[in-house]
Amino acid sequence: MTSDHSLLRLLHLCCLSLQLIALIGASDDSSPTSIISRFQQYLRINTAHPTPSYYEAADFIISQAKSLSLDHQTIEFRKNKPLILLKWPGKNPYLPYILLNSHTDVVPVETNKWAHPPFDAHIDSSGNIYARGTQDMKSVGLQYLEAIRKLQKFGFEPTRTVYLSFVPDEEIGGHDGAGMFAESDVFEKMNVGIVLDEGLASPDENYRVFYAERSPWWLVIKARGAPGHGAKLYDNTAMENLLKSIENIRRFRASQFDMVKAGLRVEGDVISVNMVFLKAGTPSPTGFVMNLQPSETEAGFDIRVPPTYNEEFLEKKIAEEWAPAARNMTFEFKQKVPVFDKWGKPVLTAANNSNPWWVLLAEAVQKADGKLGKPEIFPAATDARSFRQLGFPAIGFSPMANTPILLHDHNEFLNQAEYLKGVDIYVSIIKAYASYEGQADDSASKDEL
Numbered sequence: 223m224t225s226d227h228s229l230l231r232l233l234h235l236c237c238l239s240l241q242l243i244a245l246i247g248a249s250d251d252s253s254p255t256s257i258i259s260r261f262q263q264y265l266r267i268n269t270a271h272p273t274p275s276y277y278e279a280a281d282f283i284i285s286q287a288k289s290l291s292l293d294h295q296t297i298e299f300r301k302n303k304p305l306i307l308l309k310w311p312g313k314n315p316y317l318p319y320i321l322l323n324s325h326t327d328v329v330p331v332e333t334n335k336w337a338h339p340p341f342d343a344h345i346d347s348s349g350n351i352y353a354r355g356t357q358d359m360k361s362v363g364l365q366y367l368e369a370i371r372k373l374q375k376f377g378f379e380p381t382r383t384v385y386l387s388f389v390p391d392e393e394i395g396g397h398d399g400a401g402m403f404a405e406s407d408v409f410e411k412m413n414v415g416i417v418l419d420e421g422l423a424s425p426d427e428n429y430r431v432f433y434a435e436r437s438p439w440w441l442v443i444k445a446r447g448a449p450g451h452g453a454k455l456y457d458n459t460a461m462e463n464l465l466k467s468i469e470n471i472r473r474f475r476a477s478q479f480d481m482v483k484a485g486l487r488v489e490g491d492v493i494s495v496n497m498v499f500l501k502a503g504t505p506s507p508t509g510f511v512m513n514l515q516p517s518e519t520e521a522g523f524d525i526r527v528p529p530t531y532n533e534e535f536l537e538k539k540i541a542e543e544w545a546p547a548a549r550n551m552t553f554e555f556k557q558k559v560p561v562f563d564k565w566g567k568p569v570l571t572a573a574n575n576s577n578p579w580w581v582l583l584a585e586a587v588q589k590a591d592g593k594l595g596k597p598e599i600f601p602a603a604t605d606a607r608s609f610r611q612l613g614f615p616a617i618g619f620s621p622m623a624n625t626p627i628l629l630h631d632h633n634e635f636l637n638q639a640e641y642l643k644g645v646d647i648y649v650s651i652i653k654a655y656a657s658y659e660g661q662a663d664d665s666a667s668k669d670e671l
């Protein structure tokens with residue numbers, strides 16, 4: 223054999239071992255580069271309404287599940303809206319399960335208002351990843367999976383079963399996603415003990431955490447009155463009657479907002495009322511008839527009511543002050559999510575020592591060097607409501623500190639270091655939750671995945 227030959231053989235061997243290393247790396251890869259690259263892959267799938275690529279997202283999630291040997295199931299409670307359910311079986315099937323929920327859909331974008339294309343997942347020189355869904359909430363969905371990947375690498379075996387649901391539809395109300403899921407037989411058989419769902423980014427160093435959310439009440443008020451000449455002064459016109467209501471509602475809005483401005487309350491603790499439309503006037507070819515007082519006027523309001531608020535008090539206010547029949551006014555709700563559940567209790571999850579899941583979460587975040595802010599009421603609606611309404615504890619949490627709140631905004635981004643830190647936060651939380659042996663349940667587990 224010439225020396226050339228042995229050199230070739232050596233090179234060949236080298237190549238083989240390099241290939242082997244590459245193979246091993248691919249099946250068990252928790253390097254930051256791989257974690258970020260998987261996040262980018264998920265972000266590049268355009269799941270924006272009104273035509274979300276749900277099946278592409280499903281394929282991606284299932285490929286991740288396979289790489290982690292998780293059981294997977296695709297359920298369409300509504301046709302063409304797949305929900306992906308993954309399961310990491312625990313050693314003790316009698317303990318209530320953990321459900322890690324995230325939604326796969328995102329809100330639409332105005333591409334030309336973005337500095338980087340919203341489905342490219344471009345990373346700038348500061349490490350900020352730009353894409354629709356970086357904050358809301360593809361980050362969280364994939365962080366759950368990355369945390370499981372790390373836990374598996376450490377050899378951790380869950381005692382309690384962990385489920386992951388990737389649900390559709392959240393951004394258009396959630397009914398065909400988490401809503402139908404929570405009401406389903408599949409869910410009932412899952413024996414869920416705790417649900418984790420989304421939170422919000424935090425501009426300071428403390429993560430935000432949510433134990434409840436405000437209920438949306440979409441109110442339309444109508445006033446009727448005798449029409450008349452635009453020059454005539456007379457009482458009880460439709461416009462006058464509506465304006466009295468609007469003045470009253472504005473005073474109430476200011477009283478709530480003032481408490482937030484003064485720092486006495488946070489946003490989720492007050493009732494928000496915003497006028498979203500105003501409909502009045504008699505149309506003419508050039509705009510509106512100017513010398514005629516109309517006989518009908520209408521206004522719409524988006525109202526958000528915290529669960530700590532007395533619903534009857536607000537109902538009374540609407541009926542007696544905002545749309546009183548005595549002023550020839552009527553009202554209707556386009557949507558009215560009850561503040562109380564079917565047992566008459568406010569829809570919230572205890573965020574104190576009475577709830578072991580709360581205590582475990584707070585401890586786990588701290589152990590992973592994270593800081594947690596005071597628990598809050600989520601100002602808008604999330605899927606967590608569907609679970610809380612049925613009496614299941616649900617905590618809203620997205621580990622994004624030092625991050626401007628950009629959900630639904632242009633140039634939504636998340637820094638890659640913050641994303642990686644979030645993975646470690648979930649490693650700590652999932653480990654604590656899946657090891658927790660308290661709150662045993664007598665009924666045998668009935669699920670068949």
Ligand SMILES: *[C@@H]1O[C@H](CO)[C@@H](O)[C@H](O)[C@H]1NC(C)=O
Pocket residue numbers: 447448458459463548549550
């Ligand atoms: C309500 O409508 C009735 C009938 O059109 C009218 O007589 C009355 O003055 C109106 N009242 C108010 C307060 O607008």
Ligand SMILES: *[C@@H]1O[C@H](CO)[C@@H](O)[C@H](O)[C@H]1NC(C)=O
Pocket residue numbers: 570571572573574575576
């Ligand atoms: C814990 O929070 C729940 C719900 O807010 C409340 O009803 C309960 O009194 C609190 N318990 C303790 C020990 O603070």
Ligand SMILES: [Zn+2]
Pocket residue numbers: 325358359392420
């Ligand atoms: Zn969301």
